[in-house]
Amino acid sequence: MxxxxxxxxxxxxxxxxxxxxxxxxxxxxxxxxxxxxxxxxxxxxxxxxxxxxxxxxxxxxxxxxxxxxxxxxxxxxxxxxxxxxxxxxxxxxxxxxxxxxxxxxxxxxxxxxxxxxxxxxxxxxxxxxxxxxxxxxxxxxxxxxxxxxxxxxxxxxxxxxxxxxxxxxxxxxxxxxxxxxxxxxxxxxxxxxxxxxxxxxxxxxxxxxxxxxxxxxxxxxxxxxxxxxxxxxxxxxxxxxxxxxxxxxxxxxxxxxxNATLFALAPSADPAFDAGLHLPHADLALEYLSIVQGLKTRTPISAVKGHLFKLMRPALAREKDLRERLGKIKGAACIEGYIEVAEEMKRRMDRDAREAEGLSIEELVTIEPTTGLKVLPHWLAQPYFRPLPSEAGQNSCTYTFM
Structure with a gap:
């Protein structure tokens, strides 16, 4: 004591x-x-x-x-x-x-x-x-x-x-x-x-x-x-x-x-929304993989896979084939396989972003019903949160912060 x-x-x-x-x-x-x-x-x-x-x-x-x-x-x-x-x-x-x-x-x-x-x-x-x-x-x-x-x-x-x-x-x-x-x-x-x-x-x-x-x-x-x-x-x-x-x-x-850019400010952010930077997650995934490739230090494959699943999470539930491919990649050439998945994700996310051209990010944001928190367009890096078991399905702002 x-x-x-x-x-x-x-x-x-x-x-x-x-x-x-x-x-x-x-x-x-x-x-x-x-x-x-x-x-x-x-x-x-x-x-x-x-x-x-x-x-x-x-x-x-x-x-x-x-x-x-x-x-x-x-x-x-x-x-x-x-x-x-x-x-x-x-x-x-x-x-x-x-x-x-x-x-x-x-x-x-x-x-x-x-x-x-x-x-x-x-x-x-x-x-x-x-x-x-x-x-x-x-x-x-x-x-x-x-x-x-x-x-x-x-x-x-x-x-x-x-x-x-x-x-x-x-x-x-x-x-x-x-x-x-x-x-x-x-x-x-x-x-x-x-x-x-x-x-x-x-x-x-x-x-x-x-x-x-x-x-x-x-x-x-x-x-x-x-x-x-x-x-x-x-x-x-x-x-x-x-x-x-x-x-x-x-x-x-x-x-x-x-969201690897959590600490960064957006160039022209609306403080009423969120001043933070939210870049396309596939771009961040590819940037991270480029860093991995450029190092002499070996990055554990388990770490790489974990990062990719977290970064691209907003879209992986929609792009189920890419989620399945990401989970199955193994072997010596796995980094190249991860890059292929991230590049395909980027093509699909760029497509979805083009379809929303003309709309501001504020117009594209939705509200998660059980938490009251903002959900950004699925092509952008963003936080993950989940309601507590006792609050699931209820209109409550009690949730799990990451």
Whole structure:
């Protein structure tokens, strides 16, 4: 519990050259407002590069298992998850960058963090993953009742790394416990806190709304920068989140996967609608595939396929043959197969867009009946959301944010 934990000042008391807190945020990271979340098998190098083209100012790697990364449990795990030798991961085009690990052993975490410390701007500890694999592996949000262990994980990196340590966590049921938890992380040495405004139980169809009030309470209680995570679908949600939470930046996860341009402003946007940029999803898919082809770093095929299904989702339900083709592509030439599907999708979407020429995007938008949210034309990248099971089929604005 927090009362028995030793005190550690907020300012970094480790190596003198290491910046922390707002010095880290401003001087090293460039005061980022738009942050791409760490996402398993989805925030890989190719996607980070695409995101940076469209306004992302800071990116995290996918979550890396510290036990597997440093321990050599699985052959090639390091190369597959953070390929250092070829110079692309953590290279000039991939900065600023924070590498995220999950762990339950301070020694294993430190060993893994030491491998990447020269190739990133900070190391983050995942304290928020709510999935069953995190329960089985005893990491993520399933550590949140073990405050002494969490303190030791953070403080070990704080005292021994050449770069700062940060932490991403989920809230508790009460504001009071959430705030005490955040203060403990700060005392342990975390130099940036990312607060996901959902509890551990809020996942899948039970995701529901993130609690921005709890994020604001955390922001007001600590003296290090805070990123807010949760309830972002459109670009216009970012300003609302920053105002409601007082956070220093907004981290987006799945909303950014469905619309890689989430952080970008449209050249001539109508603020009353949404100031965000919504490009044709097939164009984004082809741009992403071009990045994949141009890298020396191998992008996992599972990541590529996942991105394509998310990006082109608005049309895949209509173009069922393309959805089937996309799902069946396998083998050494799968990237070429994906390109063929994306090119065919582009031809069909260009056709549909031409048929709607003369109509403004505002005229083409429809309203999803169970959520009251805007649905854009099916050829444009856009968020995905679903009503909660209890709300399905009802005229309710309760829905799952990605």
């Amino acid at each position: 927090p009362g028995i934990l030793p005190h550690s000042p907020t300012a970094v008391d480790g190596p003198k050259q290491k910046l922390g807190g707002y010095e880290l945020y401003r001087t090293v990271l460039g005061s980022p407002k738009f942050v791409v979340a760490p996402m398993v098998d989805q925030s890989e190098l190719a996607w980070r590069l695409l995101a940076r083209r469209y306004g992302a100012e800071l990116a995290y790697t996918p979550m890396i298992n510290a036990k597997m990364f440093a321990g050599g449990v699985h052959k090639n795990y390091q190369e597959q998850n953070f390929n250092i030798p070829n110079g692309e991961e953590g290279g000039p085009l991939d900065r600023p960058l924070i590498v995220q690990f999950c762990a339950n052993s301070p020694d294993q975490l430190l060993a893994s963090a030491k491998v990447v410390e020269a190739h990133c701007d900070a190391v983050d500890i995942n304290l928020g993953c709510p999935q069953d694999i995190a329960r089985k592996g005893h990491y993520g949000s399933f550590l949140q009742d073990e405050w002494q262990l969490i303190y030791n994980l953070v403080h070990t990196l704080h005292r021994n790394l050449a770069v700062p340590v940060t932490a991403k966590f989920r809230v508790f049921e009460t504001v009071e416990k959430t705030v005490e938890y955040a203060k403990m992380l700060e005392r342990a040495g975390a130099q940036i806190l990312t607060c996901h405004g959902r509890t551990r139980e809020q996942r899948g169809h039970n995701t529901g709304l993130a609690d921005w009030a709890k994020i604001r309470a955390v922001k007001e209680a600590v003296s290090v920068p805070v990123f807010a995570n949760g309830n972002i679908l459109y670009h216009s949600d970012i300003a609302r989140c920053l105002e409601a939470t007082g956070a220093d930046g907004v981290m987006a996860a799945e909303a950014q996967l469905y």
